[in-house]
Amino acid sequence: MIDHARNAAAFLQNPERARWHDQALWHVRQKRDLAVKALPEWEELRQAAETIKTHTLEHLGYYLERFEARAQANSLEVYWAEDARELRQIVAKLLQEHGARRVVKSKSMLTEECGLNPYLESFGIEVTDTDLGERIVQLAGDRPSHIVLPAIHLKKEQVAEIFARELGTDPAESDPFRLTRAARSHLRQKFLEADAAITGVNFALAEEGGIVICTNEGNADLGTALPDLHIACMGLEKVIPSARELGIFTRVLARSATGQAITAYTSHFLRPKPGGRLCVVMVDNGRSRLLAEGQEKLLSCIRCGACMNTCPVYRRSGGHSYGTVVPGPIGSALAGARDCREYASLPFACTLCGSCDLVCPVRIDLHRQLYRERERCIRVPEYRGKRRGLKAAALFLRYPGLRRTLMGILGSLLPRLPRSWVYNRFNLWGREHEMPRPARRSFSRLYREHKQ
Numbered sequence: 001m002i003d004h005a006r007n008a009a010a011f012l013q014n015p016e017r018a019r020w021h022d023q024a025l026w027h028v029r030q031k032r033d034l035a036v037k038a039l040p041e042w043e044e045l046r047q048a049a050e051t052i053k054t055h056t057l058e059h060l061g062y063y064l065e066r067f068e069a070r071a072q073a074n075s076l077e078v079y080w081a082e083d084a085r086e087l088r089q090i091v092a093k094l095l096q097e098h099g100a101r102r103v104v105k106s107k108s109m110l111t112e113e114c115g116l117n118p119y120l121e122s123f124g125i126e127v128t129d130t131d132l133g134e135r136i137v138q139l140a141g142d143r144p145s146h147i148v149l150p151a152i153h154l155k156k157e158q159v160a161e162i163f164a165r166e167l168g169t170d171p172a173e174s175d176p177f178r179l180t181r182a183a184r185s186h187l188r189q190k191f192l193e194a195d196a197a198i199t200g201v202n203f204a205l206a207e208e209g210g211i212v213i214c215t216n217e218g219n220a221d222l223g224t225a226l227p228d229l230h231i232a233c234m235g236l237e238k239v240i241p242s243a244r245e246l247g248i249f250t251r252v253l254a255r256s257a258t259g260q261a262i263t264a265y266t267s268h269f270l271r272p273k274p275g276g277r278l279c280v281v282m283v284d285n286g287r288s289r290l291l292a293e294g295q296e297k298l299l300s301c302i303r304c305g306a307c308m309n310t311c312p313v314y315r316r317s318g319g320h321s322y323g324t325v326v327p328g329p330i331g332s333a334l335a336g337a338r339d340c341r342e343y344a345s346l347p348f349a350c351t352l353c354g355s356c357d358l359v360c361p362v363r364i365d366l367h368r369q370l371y372r373e374r375e376r377c378i379r380v381p382e383y384r385g386k387r388r389g390l391k392a393a394a395l396f397l398r399y400p401g402l403r404r405t406l407m408g409i410l411g412s413l414l415p416r417l418p419r420s421w422v423y424n425r426f427n428l429w430g431r432e433h434e435m436p437r438p439a440r441r442s443f444s445r446l447y448r449e450h451k452q
């Protein structure tokens, strides 16, 4: 069972790292704010994006079948995978049939979710992540900690060490420009040698039967340019009705993710290249269950990462503390909805401040979703103690007279007790806080006197 509070405490052991992690993400949030303010129609775009997503998810079966038919008419091959295992098997089979030994892969949270890399590597297939941040964490033997900025938890000096160890660069060279150049020449060779390319999918266009992939580095385009086999992996929720709606999503996605007006490369794949194959694997892996359970809001996510950048808990606890592929507010809601037992602590890793709701480009009411997940996750047996505590708190809060009397007694008693009786392992709040000295006269007494 993931213990977010314990993982966050481990992250905070290094206050310097916690500080710059917080600042780096807040900087991205501010860039997003500036980009958004430049668009007077921003709220209308959000409203439109939400409406289109809701409509598409309500008619998901229709749009998926429409996409499949139109894609097949465009000579794309379409495969359906019920779960992660099936996705892995389909991709491995396609690669083996093609005789592929070296694969370049652009960023795809879905393939992370399905554990594709280790599976393919077990067949002796070399998989190279080509997004710079993902390549850094891959070389480090680490995991991404953010869906848009996978290596945000690493400082440039740490990247210099990783590159020196893995690519033979100068360990003292931590200039981002030079590090990027080193990564570029290393990856260029991988692109030239690749037998096949794997990509994610940002949007699948039902009407046109094509897919759209957004990257800032052009790595999906470079990866798919040479090999004859392109495998695109998409979650069922990626479909949108047609190219007419695409502009709304590309506008809100880029601004929310990095504060850019447009993602550097928005590439459309409508048919295979001459002599090549373009295979689209559509993956369910629990998505239709979420839909059936009325959690369709969570499937509206376009993976921009804005809710992470703004979340005070994420910024101060790091992506790895969530133990999930997608961290932060949306990751906590999704994980809680999928496996209440394993991820019971995640919906509680939230202050319910609602900042994520305000930035989400598709207007997911994240803090309400998290609150709902809390109500479900609190029922796991491990939270028996927490449940009892909350019941006691409810009793305490329901009766003001009882609350006043008890607080009065505690206020006069606690300061007189030995410190170790108050600040001990049972007092979690007291780990980070010092109790204020109670006032000599209570607020309600002062209020009464003042009123008289």
Ligand code: SF4
Binding pocket: 256, 300, 301, 302, 303, 304, 305, 306, 307, 308, 330, 356, 359, 360, 361, 362, 363, 364, 366
């Ligand atoms: S929930 Fe909203 S803000 Fe968070 S990643 Fe998804 S689309 Fe972006």
